[in-house]
Amino acid sequence: MDQSAIDRLRDEPVGKQGLWIGGKSLPAASGAVLDVVSPIDGRTIGAIPDAGPEDVDRAVAAARAAFEKGSWSRAAPAERKKVLLRLADLIERNALELAVLGVRDNGTEIGMAYKAEPLSAAGTFRYYAEAIDKVYGEIAPTKPDVLGLIHREPLGVVGAIVPWNFPMMIGAWKAAPALAAGNSVVLKPAEIASLTLLRLAELAAEAGVPEGVFNVVTGRGGVAGEALGLSMDVDAIAFTGSGPVGRRLLEYSARSNLKRVHLELGGKSPNIVFADAPDLDRAAKVSAFGIFRNSGQVCVAGSRLLVQASIHDRFMEKLVAVTERMKVGDPLDLGTDSGAVSSAEQLAKNLGHVADAEREGARLVSGGRRLLEETGGFYMEPTIFEGVKPSMRLSREEVFGPVLAVTRFEDEADAVRLANSTVYGLASAVWTSDLGRAHRMVRAIRAGVVHVNTYGGADVTVPLGGFGQSGFGRDKSLHAFDKYTDLRTAWIALT
Numbered sequence: 001m002d003q004s005a006i007d008r009l010r011d012e013p014v015g016k017q018g019l020w021i022g023g024k025s026l027p028a029a030s031g032a033v034l035d036v037v038s039p040i041d042g043r044t045i046g047a048i049p050d051a052g053p054e055d056v057d058r059a060v061a062a063a064r065a066a067f068e069k070g071s072w073s074r075a076a077p078a079e080r081k082k083v084l085l086r087l088a089d090l091i092e093r094n095a096l097e098l099a100v101l102g103v104r105d106n107g108t109e110i111g112m113a114y115k116a117e118p119l120s121a122a123g124t125f126r127y128y129a130e131a132i133d134k135v136y137g138e139i140a141p142t143k144p145d146v147l148g149l150i151h152r153e154p155l156g157v158v159g160a161i162v163p164w165n166f167p168m169m170i171g172a173w174k175a176a177p178a179l180a181a182g183n184s185v186v187l188k189p190a191e192i193a194s195l196t197l198l199r200l201a202e203l204a205a206e207a208g209v210p211e212g213v214f215n216v217v218t219g220r221g222g223v224a225g226e227a228l229g230l231s232m233d234v235d236a237i238a239f240t241g242s243g244p245v246g247r248r249l250l251e252y253s254a255r256s257n258l259k260r261v262h263l264e265l266g267g268k269s270p271n272i273v274f275a276d277a278p279d280l281d282r283a284a285k286v287s288a289f290g291i292f293r294n295s296g297q298v299c300v301a302g303s304r305l306l307v308q309a310s311i312h313d314r315f316m317e318k319l320v321a322v323t324e325r326m327k328v329g330d331p332l333d334l335g336t337d338s339g340a341v342s343s344a345e346q347l348a349k350n351l352g353h354v355a356d357a358e359r360e361g362a363r364l365v366s367g368g369r370r371l372l373e374e375t376g377g378f379y380m381e382p383t384i385f386e387g388v389k390p391s392m393r394l395s396r397e398e399v400f401g402p403v404l405a406v407t408r409f410e411d412e413a414d415a416v417r418l419a420n421s422t423v424y425g426l427a428s429a430v431w432t433s434d435l436g437r438a439h440r441m442v443r444a445i446r447a448g449v450v451h452v453n454t455y456g457g458a459d460v461t462v463p464l465g466g467f468g469q470s471g472f473g474r475d476k477s478l479h480a481f482d483k484y485t486d487l488r489t490a491w492i493a494l495t
Ligand code: NAD
Pocket: 161, 162, 163, 164, 165, 166, 170, 188, 189, 190, 191, 219, 220, 221, 222, 223, 224, 225, 226, 229, 240, 241, 242, 243, 245, 246, 248, 249, 264, 265, 266, 267, 298, 299, 300, 398, 400, 426, 464, 465, 466, 470, 471
């Protein structure tokens, strides 16, 4: 990746996009569109369809028809594998174009976006493509006069609803295993980050995914997302996003056809630094990047830093120094460490959290303000508060922005108590050189992932998902196939 190649793509026209339904690019039935506003400079760079319930119904009907036709759902797994491997290759071939398009849409710094978006999505499609022709059914250990066969089958139509922070990565976590297993998919991107997923649909068609098998419907959550959630012909919803919307999807399911709902929600993840951490300089650097990359808009961000009292002041000095060296700015500049906040609304929400934390008595030790307002874009200083009490809003609520809450602890029991003091349980980390303590903490912290002496970076081979109100169901790894397949028993009399 070099800067001049990025710069050649930064002003490419985006134009008016279409919905992707039944292998075609179409406007919304109403003709309505939503502006695509770039967080880099606040300018409108294009438009996406503002789909209504009739558009969602059309997409679901196309997905159902394709499923019933069977050219994908009943194809040999090895055939689906070939097509999905081609898709992975196409994503990789177009990686820079996809990465730049995504950054213009949601503001993630390009260095991170390039790896976390197209390259990660390509890897995910390749992983599930390679896996699907190694998945076997089972023969049950029955008595000898019967044969009990357990078939694993696709569900039918899967609705995938994804957030704006990593649309391609998270879209692929859902679409790749669902498609590999033989389902049809209707994907609903977030209204402020749809462009790369519309392009993904074109690439899927080019790779040979049959018409109607993969559809993308853009639009507002409360309209298009709700219609997908309430559809009587969607068999499962795979969702990543906020808790309140997750709750609604459970309600929609109850009010419609009892579709399965898999929820991957937010977090308030503790990052715990013990005095015996192997390398405090490294811990400080990784902790800063673990919250401030992508302006804190990372579901697993280590947004609560718990530091053992005996090293608290020394560690804070290092952390503040690393943080204040981070370069915030144009996300299409390769030298940027943290890009733009995704929207004006999110920036206002972040600044509201800063004001509340000050009002509640937390001490602001770095950042706290909007940056680069003259560009028209949405930027914010990496912000650190110390002395944050567990009762304060900053300890309890997800900001989803570059704001870190620091709390000191005395001993291991205190660290566990603080770590488990929120309703969430998505990610966490422990920094220690004591192997026994590391394993005790892995067992004691209520979180879907516990990092030890690192933060982030887990790949597609391991599951990601939450405990508590961070949701249920797991993306990634072979376990994801459980979300997109059903078991059928054949009980065959042999006499
Ligand atoms: P959000 O819940 O506002 O939106 C997510 C998606 O749901 C979007 O596509 C949106 O259009 C749609 N939606 C909104 N209202 C809807 C409704 N009434 N019915 C159906 N769909 C609706 O979340 P967001 O602001 O896009 O993303 C940020 C959240 O996502 C944070 O809480 C973050 O922690 C979470 N997240 C979790 C993970 C994970 O793996 N657990 C990963 C990334 C982000």
